[in-house]
Ligand SMILES: Nc1nc2c(c(=O)[nH]1)N[C@H]1C(S)=C(S)[C@@H](COP(=O)(O)O)O[C@H]1N2
């Protein structure tokens with residue numbers, strides 16, 4: 001696979017890159033992406049303008065791959081990049097189960113031949129009040145849901161991360177209940193913003209970012225975007241999720257980015273964009289209000305945080 005220059009960027013080039021406006025950068029990026037390993041990958045520069053605001057610049061490859069949350073490899077931001085070298089995500093398959101017409105274990109390569117992998121640049125807002133802008137490659141979760149063909153009784157989806165304590169040193173400690181689990185309501189899962197990402201910056205997904213396939217739900221706090229998924233379950237009840245189980249007063253099932261609902265231990269009204277000094281105002285639904293606000297018109301968002 002072609003190695004992007006950004007992986008070995010000298011400091012001066014890196015500083016220059018940060019100044020690029022999104023349009024310029026997007027064009028350069030799209031050219032590189034055309035050599036992507038995925039045969040069905042479609043690079044489209046327009047997507048960058050479609051998903052980002054005027055003030056957004058894409059974070060560097062270094063930032064995105066060395067400042068991570070992935071407790072399976074440790075609890076510090078540097079741990080995932082330092083400790084994920086022994087994780088081998090090849091080959092990979094995903095079990096589709098529960099209230100569906102087509103239960104199966106689907107090989108990832110086979111799945112990728114059935115879906116449309118495309119570029120999506122999204123803001124990622126962590127509940128810890130930092131954020132980044134990440135150029136993903138992925139496909140809409142709705143495409144996988146169509147393959148599974150859910151029964152009308154399926155109202156929720158649960159996602160499960162792989163359990164491999166021998167390759168994931170963090171799983172040898174009892175920081176959370178393993179494996180990591182997350183969930184969405186069916187309409188959230190079907191929303192066109194919700195993707196399963198298989199790469200970033202034109203690379204296959206790095207281990208520390210959730211190789212080989214992870215969820216990205218850009219209007220929710222980062223912990224909803226579960227990594228290294230091995231099972232997807234269709235359920236008629238709201239599923240248990242790792243963080244809500246651990247501390248329900250701090251982390252809700254919905255976890256919609258909301259500047260007016262604070263975390264009990266800190267404010268959510270502003271955030272630190274990685275690479276910037278001045279704090280930013282946090283946007284309702286992380287700036288994706290137009291696309292998703294209608295999903296919650298009947299929900300008390302202070303109660304269902
Ligand atoms: N399996 C798993 N998925 C996970 C996590 C984790 O610890 N384990 N951390 C979450 C959190 S809190 C965030 S902010 C994002 C971070 O994604 P990134 O490292 O690619 O930026 O991953 C989410 N997905």
Ligand SMILES: [Mo]
Nearest residue numbers: 126127222223
């Ligand atoms: Mo997070």
